[in-house]
Amino acid sequence: MDRYILEILIFLPALTAALLMVTPAAWVMAIRWVSISAGALLMFASAYVFIGFDQNSSADDFQFVKEYEWLESVGIGFSLGVDGIAALMVLLTGIVSVTGLVVATNVVKQPKNYYILLFALIAGVYGTFVSIDLFFFFFFYELAIVPMYLLIAVWGSSSKFKNFSRTKEYSALKLVLMIVAASVLVWIGVITIYVQTGSLTFNMLELRELIQSSDAPLSKDFQNIVFPLMMIGFGLLAGLWPFHTWSPDGHVAAPTSVSMLHAGVLMKLGAFGIIRVGMTLLPEGFETWSLALLILGTINVVYGAVSALSQTDLKYVIGYSSVSHMGYVLMGIGTVDIIGLTGASLQMFSHGVMTALFFAIVGAIYERTHTRDTLVLNGLSARMGWASGFFIVAGLASLGLPGLSGFVSELLVFIGTFRTEPILGALGIIGAAITATYILRLIGRVFFGPIDPKWESLKDLSPKEFGVGAFLLTPIVVVGIFPAPFLDVIRPSVDVILRGMS
């Protein structure tokens, strides 16, 4: 198992999708059980990668490395491997996928196609995290994006607000065109890096060695031009301001399980791409542009929080809070500091789990009340005790309450920022304060206070939903109380990346 673990991560969801394709659409229960079992297996495999990752091995930062020939003549190989950050992301993908697949059982319209697309997306996400070949990194990156269009446009919901409306087709098209447009920049970057290094290889480990060697095939000017392409191209998927507008609209239109995967893991691909491709292959370009990234990240934090403050739709609030929280990740990357970057990596994990929990609970509330309007919902804790509990813990984690995961990662990012740009650190803390305001206000309004008579008959979470909530809650608490094992996995890899900088 050890030898093929990364292949399992990619091919298990791919083969499940293929299996579902030939299953008759009427066998709904079989489709659900096959999907959930595949999700559970993926969860085990992901946990295996994370636990099996040897943080003390000093020899090489990439583990479980496997290489297959693919197109030898141009230097493309199917190469897999994980470093500490990727191992953590694999774990995150496992957690979010399995819960997303369980939540997806509430889809009644064409469940077969829904699951096929979800598995394609999951295969793409895993593939991106574990590929060390630049071509396949990009291949899986695009694979993860494509299904989003159909998932939102077919299964999503259109919303009408007081002074504007968002149809699902509009949101889906906006999301896909913006992300693919950004990936065009990545595409240009990938090909120019490959051609410029002049060695016939797409293997990122070999490219890294070449680029950081004394030959330095990529001149500083070249890196300064190409890095912004990567920064915007990948950054857009991470919600980088001012290219974040697809994200809240997409969240609002998407069905619950897609929102969970989208905010939980898909947005992480962007930040991960900046670290894996941008920082590693274009170190000098990154140094030039890191301050810009740090500033944009700070804007993300503050702008996202301010926007969330004025929203009255639960999903828009969470959508903008995602933009704001991804800002911490971008800030952490922009610090070029070991503590900041460690914080950024942990924040990716922490935000992924937290936001998946948010969307799962919001989805459960919406299913019962058919509204997400925070001005209409009130006093839900009286009838939906568990739902309120889960939402409140996720909320507290997102505003950085000590003892929960958000605190650890945000603290690390702030320390990193204060060590490099104190002013931006202070601005970031203001952003965190605004976060506290809107989260607490939201909790107070929606969950506490007198309950409206029309919500009297609401039922609390079903066992299935409770299971999802509890499963997502566990990592939030574990990371909050006991972050050391997670940090130990990340830190050596962060060390290697930053050593490549100087």
Next chain:
Amino acid sequence: MPNFGLLITEFLIAGLGFVVLIADFSIPWRSRRAHNLTLALLASIGLIFIAIYSFANRSVDPEHLYEQLIFVDGFSLIFKILAMGIGAAVTLISIDYVYRKIRNPGEFYALIIFAVLGADLVASSGELLTAYISIEVMAFCLYVLVAISRGDGRSAEAAVKYILLGSLSSALMLLGIAILFGAIGETTFRYMESVMSALLGGSGNDPSMTVILGLALFFAGIGFKLSLVPFHLWAPDVYEGAPTPITAFIAVLSKAAVIALLIRFLAEAGYRSMDDWQLPLAILAAGTMTIGTLTALVQQNIKRLFAYSSIAQVGFILVGLISLNENGVNAVILHMCGYAVTNLAAFSVIMAIEVGQGDESIEGFSGLASRSPFMAMVMASSLFSLAGLPIYAGFVTKFLLFTSAVQAGLTWLMVVAVVNSLISLYYYIRIIKQMYVYEAVNSVRVSPSIVASIPIWLLFIGMVLIGIYPLPLMTAIDSATNALGPFLG
């Protein structure tokens, strides 16, 4: 005495065409259905067998006939097999269509076989006049095929446009060849090379205007066949009016053949003067893909949309061709294979819709996912492939094409290409939206017959296979281009 054994493939194809024609009128057919099905199976299985036979009996060393008029080498072999594959696939996917809409299946299938023969010769020719005659063999079959829906006014109109503009372009090409012969004294690619590169400004001479004029006219003719901008205006009308199987056939077969000719011409006659070719061809490529893509945005008729989309695709192919290094040429051939499979898959769905509900508008696709999930999936996959998204053929082939452009130092062209590729996604998504998001306007369940759905499955599998595991095909292509090897820079 030339070794006629080298032409065995061509003799077999021609023989198959005559067998189909003879079978058509000599057997007393009881039912139209049996008539149509037997001839189609005869034609397609015959082509497949000839393809397998010619692959099994391929000669290891490149050989040629009549002093390099016709080459029999790995390079022509791969295009011959591609052409026969296209012919067989078009025959199979059009069985339902021909049964419903075309009264004389024998002529239809026989002309397809003869067009394949023409394409086969185009890919083998190593001399300008041979190339011209081969192109005409192919084109005449296509002219007739476009007009074969007797009684359909649009088919006749398309045929008239195609013949008039086609003969004009042939005349231009012939004039160009005549001028080149006058200036160079040679029409064999390999012998033209040294004189031409000297006359084009090699070894310090001024470039000769006569040669440039001749080449320009020759390329205008080629450009017409490939529907390059600005020689593309015939394409949308012909694509729209022609019977749909023939639209698919023109879109892939004539392009594959002419691309093969162009590669051989550039590799053997133009490799030393490549620097002079590069910029004009790059501008042609950029214009072709940009105009093709932008015009496709506003189309309402699915066949017109595919006409413009295939114009854009030729632009992409040209991107790889311009680099004229081994990677570029390999990528071009791989893209050509992927493009053929993808387009034929898409056209098989378009045809099924046309036969099922008599509709060619994009709205005709509405709700296809709930009516015929398999057809919708094939169509969506081909559209994603054309847009260059994984896991389909288009992703890897475009990636390799664009990489070769950067290797040739044409980064700007690659940027134009990827931006166009992005814009094209928008109009492909329009169709996907009709199929998956909108409710069905027409409630006809579009389901092809069993015989017709087998090739669709095969095309779909081929499209995915090229996308995720191109190695076997690439190895074959690689050894094929080795025949041109010494001439590739």
